[in-house]
Amino acid sequence: MEKKLHFSEYLTITSMLFGLFFGAGNLIFPVSMGQLAGQNLWQAVLGFLVTGVGLPLLGVAALGISRCGGLAELSARVGRRYSVFFTCALYLTIGPFFAIPRCATVSYTVGVEPMLGGSPLALAVFSGIFFLAVLFFSLRPSGILTWVGKVLNPIFLVSLGILVVRALLSPMGQVSAVEPTGAYGNDAFFTGFLEGYNTLDALAGLAFGIIVVNVIHGLGVTKPEAVAGSTVRAGIFSCLLMGVIYVATALMGAQSRGIFPASANGGEALALIADHYFGRAGGWILAVTVTFACLKTAVGLITSCAETFVGMFPKGPGYRAWAVIFCVGALMIANLGLNAIISYSLPVLMFLYPLAITLILLSLCGRFFGDDRRVYVCVTVCTLIPAVLDFLKALPDAARSALHIDGLIAGVGKVLPFFDLGLGWLVPAVLGLMVGLALHMTRKTA
Secondary structure, eight states: OOOOOOOHHHHHHHHHHHHHHTTHHHHHHHHHHHHGGGHHHHHHHHHHIIIIIHHHHHHHHHHHHHHHHHHHHHHHTTHHHHHHHHHHHHHHHHIIIIIHHHHHHHHIIIIIIIHHHHHHHHHHHHHHHHHHHHHHHHGGGGGIIIIIIIIIIHHHHHHHHHHHHHHHHHOOSOOGGOOOOOGGTTTTTHHHHHOOOOOOOOHHHHHHHHHHHHHHHHHOSSSSHHHHHEEEEEEHHHHHHHHHHHHHHHHHHHHHHSSSSSOOSSSHHHHHHHHHHTTTTHEEEEEEHHHHHHHHHHHHHHHHHHHHHHHOTTTTTOOOHHHHHHHHHHHHTTTOOOOHHHHHHHHOOOOOOHHHHHHHHHHHGGGTTTHHHHHHHHHHHHHHHHHHHHHHHHHHHHHHHHHTTTTHHHHHHHSSTTGGGGTHHHHHHHHHHHHHHHHHHHHOOO
């Protein structure tokens, strides 16, 4: 008889998945968005929830419903070479190149630097200790359900809950009194939509889905349909929890404008809010919150990256070696500083997100066209070209000037719909879908 998961097991899996998703970046960006959106908060939050909650849920569901053994197998529906390229690019982005180093630098910048002061040496020492802890947990992947779901995530939720509940019970001001700033004044929804890219969660959903599947297998659920259903349910519960926290922290950020001006980033805003409500103790609460948020996410990222590269390159290093390599690489990049990591991560996200979104949607709807490879290829090719243009547009000003592409970007903006909104890939992807479906129908009637 096929085993069914108990409520307590669902609760633990949900806690684990939420813990893997929700890092310090997930705190910083909604708080900053709330400060900047002001009166347009709810339009911005809606856009943010689409990419920060909806897409991660669909990514987890795509892995469960497709019954694929991971992102490499899922993206192979486009082609083998594309699968290697896209899987490596995605895992390196959410792994040692950007997301994992950001975990260490955000922990240091937000939780430690305000109390102890900052210097390159202090960052090096802190990041070294941080990644030793990450490596300790990551070298024991079989215990990830316990470490993240039962230990790290509950500590994080308690410390965050203290800050958020206190702020919402005693708001600093009214959202309706705050004028929106910058792009939030005209395009709050789409600005929030793109802000959700920074969480990296849609990419992480494609990566973490297989971890959930493996954990469910480990709990004795073996039938593919039961595994798929359990994966989707765990994804729904964890994403609902994320959504609640996003709304609460964005609201907290918007209300803080009643006393404070808009901060340079969400980390500074959180520090001011914590100090306002709890004084010096607020700094310690924030330090615990941010550090545990980053630690649990980094553990999940190292684990999923190492397991994926072992599967893709079976003749290469083993799991433990990959975990060490990724931790050392992330440590080196972390010491470049938070600003450098953020400035160069955005162009990569503008390139990868359209490809991830179309892959997720095609995987979920594949049964309607028999997972015909031609549909996948047409949509992906038509998405790839504008995604490259979005990458070039999002480069730092100095990089664009050095490449002499400002004229090209301006010209593309005049002819490609929604390019100025960061959604230039949308119309080409739809056209690619139409062509792919036409080819599919032609084969059926032939």
